[in-house]
Structures are given as C-alpha cells and as structure tokens.
Amino acid sequence: MKRNKPYALFYTTCLFTCMLIVFSACSSESNHNESLDNAQISIENNDYRTARSICDEVYVSESKSESKDAELMARLSVLYMKLADHNEMTDKEDNLDYAYECYEQAFDIDSIKAKNYYMSLGVEDMPQVALLESIVRNSKVHPDSVGHDFIDSIDLGEVDILED
Numbered sequence: 001m002k003r004n005k006p007y008a009l010f011y012t013t014c015l016f017t018c019m020l021i022v023f024s025a026c027s028s029e030s031n032h033n034e035s036l037d038n039a040q041i042s043i044e045n046n047d048y049r050t051a052r053s054i055c056d057e058v059y060v061s062e063s064k065s066e067s068k069d070a071e072l073m074a075r076l077s078v079l080y081m082k083l084a085d086h087n088e089m090t091d092k093e094d095n096l097d098y099a100y101e102c103y104e105q106a107f108d109i110d111s112i113k114a115k116n117y118y119m120s121l122g123v124e125d126m127p128q129v130a131l132l133e134s135i136v137r138n139s140k141v142h143p144d145s146v147g148h149d150f151i152d153s154i155d156l157g158e159v160d161i162l163e164d
Contacts (some may be wrong), residue, residue: 032058036075043082052095055079059098070110074117077102081128099132100139 035058042051055076062068062076077099084095106114118129 032062032069032072033075036072036079039079043079046086048083048086051079052083052091055083055098059102068105068109070106070113071117073102073106073109074114077106077132078121078125078128081132085128096135099128100135103132103136 035054039051039054039058042048042054058072058076062072080095080099080102084092084099103114106117121129
C-alpha cells in the first residue's frame with residue numbers, strides 16, 4: 001500500500017494543475033468581457049482615455065493568448081470604432097487601425113462566430129460596423145490604399161442623409 005501513495009500524490013497534483021489551467025482560461029475570458037463592459041460604460045460616460053486604456057490592455061492580453069476568442073475580438077473592434085468616432089480622441093488613426101486588426105483577427109479565429117456577433121448587434125452599433133466593413137472591403141479591393149491616407153480621408157463627423 002505504501003507504494004501507491006506517491007503515485008496518488010502525483011496524479012492528484014497533475015489533476016489539480018490541469019484544473020487550475022482550465023479555470024484560469026475561463027477566468028481570463030470572463031475578465032476580458034468584464035473589462036470590455038467597463039470600456040463601454042466609459043465611452044457612454046465620455047471617458048475616452050479610460051476606455052482606450054482598457055481596450056489596449058485587453059488587446060495586448062488577447063494577442064498574447066494562445067486561445068483567442070473571435071467574439072471578444074469582434075467586440076473590441078466595435079469599441080475601437082466608437083473611440084475613433086469621437087473628436088476628443090487625437091489618435092483616430094490608431095483606433096481605426098486597431099479596429100481593423102481586431103476585425104481581421106475575429107474572422108481569422110472563427111468566421112462564423114464573428115459574423116454572428118456582428119449580425120447580433122443593435123442599431124446603435126451599425127454605423128461603426130458598416131464603416132469598419134467598408135474599410136476592410138476597400139483594403140481587399142485596393143490593398144495599397146489602406147493606411148493613414150485612406151483613414152485620414154474618412155470623416156467621422158455628422159452624416160448627411162439624403163431625402164427624396
């Protein structure tokens with residue numbers, strides 16, 4: 001019986017380690033979603049610097065992660081587009097670049113999950129998504145036109161609606 005105790009301890013330690021890894025992965029995704037909730041609240045409260053800081057932290061963390069989440073990256077792309085939409089932000093081009101990268105990564109990770117996320121958004125998020133999809137589509141048709149020249153030409157101010 002004494003010979004089995006070292007093996008039992010070894011297997012228990014391995015099981016505990018595996019459980020910690022699984023729980024930390026779930027916790028990380030949950031923390032990222034909570035952080036993005038806080039970024040959204042910061043945007044709604046016109047605290048764009050805080051929102052940008054939160055988005056950057058999640059972006060860096062998710063970029064280093066081995067198990068990336070398509071929905072998280074899609075959500076992050078919309079938040080970066082919202083940040084780019086405000087004249088108070090001096091780094092409009094950076095926000096658009098990050099939104100573009102997040103959009104591309106979301107579809108690279110899981111195109112179905114990314115598409116479902118974008119399709120599930122409410123009407124209030126559609127202008128940002130439409131503009132982002134336009135930027136991505138333009139980059140596919142004219143790859144040399146993507147960059148700051150194209151992004152600088154985009155006016156994120158008021159949109160005139162033509163009436164019949």
